[in-house]
Amino acid sequence: MPNYARPADSDGAERAIAVFGNRTKAAIIRYLRQDPNAGRKAIAKALNLETSSTVPQYLGELEEAGLLLADPPRATRKRGEWPVYRVNDIRVTELYLRLGQEIGEI
Template identity: 70%
Template sequence: MPKYARPADGDGAEGPLAILGNRVMAGIIRQLRKTPNVGRKAVADALQVPHSTLVPYLGELEAAGLLLADPPRGERKRGEWVVYRVNDEAVTDIYLRLGQEIGEI
């Protein structure tokens, strides 16, 4: 089985690429910048993806600190309505890290 090519100095790009290189995650960030403080259904409808597809991505983005949820994950009760917004500072940071890794910044 072939191994994936991994440049010796490319470890810093993996995190930003995993998030910003994924169409659904990038779409979630874009949509929540346009319309912050909305729930899962509104985001899923706007992106035209199934709710079940969206939920894991929202969790990953929240865990990475790129989305802020109200109420936060540790304070939620079962069945509670959650709204999301973008953590602009964290998104800018990851965008700049990617730019540095590819020599753009």
């Protein structure tokens, strides 16, 4: 397994970079800010990613990170239930500000 360089005090930026440094994840957040309460298929279609398997994966990652809120939430979702998503604006702003702090912008 490769050994990646990790600068001291860089842990706070990792999650923000993983989200804001990924075009598809950023596009999902942008789309849901404009069109809240959209389902997976609508999101994939709007982003021209209908054939991609990354949208469900990224939705799960963003939900797990608290950046997206799903209805119904993952913990109560039953098999075959398709959630709709909206952005957790407070959490996205917190993460964005954290990235700014880490790079010395704020």
